[in-house]
Amino acid sequence: MTAFKYNRLNKDDAAVLLVDHQAGLLSL
DSSP: OHHHHHHHHHHHHHHHHHHHHHHHHHHO
16 A cells, blocks of 8 residues: 555656656746
8 A cells, every 4th residue: 555655646747847858948
């Protein structure tokens, strides 16, 4: 359960980072 939770958090963080990175590029 903990491993699954951690894996899901990791994927969510990656998605947030990707969106944040794209938003940063667009704001340039």
